[in-house]
Amino acid sequence: MKALVLSGGAGTRLRPITHTSAKQLVPVANKAVLFYGLESIAAAGITDVGVIVGDTATEIQDAVGDGSKFGLEITYIPQERPLGLAHAVLIARDYLGDDDFVMYLGDNFIVGGxxxxxxxxxxxxxxxxxxxxxxxxxxAFGVAELDGSGQVIGLEEKPEHPKSDLALVGVYLFTPKIHDAVRAITPSWRGELEITHAIQHLIDRRADVRCTVIKGYWKDTGNVGDMLEVNRTVLEDITRRIDGDVDEASQTVGRVVVEEGARVVNSRIVGPAVVGSGTVVQDSYIGPFTSIAENCRIIDSELEFSIVLRDSTIHGVGRIESSLIGRHVEVTPAPSVPSAHHLVLGDHSKVQIHP
Known part of the structure; x- marks a missing residue:
């Protein structure tokens, strides 16, 4: 059995972060979302993985490499532009051959694997x-309609009037029968080959299409709110570990990870929270559900329920909450300017100005 991991796409809902970074590599708890998926695939005993890549191919390849660090053998499959999930299956036909496969969307997160x-x-x-x-x-999703026995009888892609509240999670398992289905369908109104249409093609021809309704945690990390929520969920399960330097004037409370090479000076960190290697936290407060990547500077500031990517500086800005801050960012106070009123008043005006 093989795996097909989709790591193309523009990630428009995560802009401006994804103007300069692949959405699958945005970290939660200081690890790329894509890496959680690859680890789940390896834990399922699958070693051969095809990765669909687009405009961010170089960045994905640099991060994942040949897959050996995950116990995988990676083959990269270029997609000129994102033309739908079924199109990804179509272009991966030679790689997949006649093997069964799991298709995993690289920006999805499933607790429990x-x-x-x-x-x-x-x-x-x-x-x-x-x-x-x-x-x-x-x-906002592909939606399934089930009959009274729980059998899938219909699928719709982002319907205006959904027939159920059951959305498709970004993991699909297929036999080679799916290849005939993706060749048989035509592009949707969005100009894409929809995987829901391909599966509906199988259903219409009385193929054996089954479903599993998962009760565990799942998120499509396509927007900032979902990224922060996944970060919160992952941090809930971390184990306290202090490998960096925390001075006597500082306090760490609860499940806090301070990576080797990080320094905490005259600060308070309340977990769950992670501070990456090479990062300095000084004269600051770090609140729960916050992950700070490597080589950052957090000085004279407060930060809570947020994600800070590597090589960024937050200095003297008071409190920041519910934020996603990209790489090489500088957040500092605005320069003070004299307070003044600029007026153009007509004849016989009356103006009251609060001193």
């Missing part, structure tokens, strides 16, 4: 298995 799902698929081997979860607003 996929090992049990893969084992079940290997044992039963339906033509396709999809993962579903209940969401509050299914209009």
């Amino acid at each position: 996929i090992a049990d799902l893969v084992d079940e698929f290997r044992q039963d081997r339906p033509d396709a298995r999809i993962l579903l979860t209940q969401v509050q607003d299914p209009r």
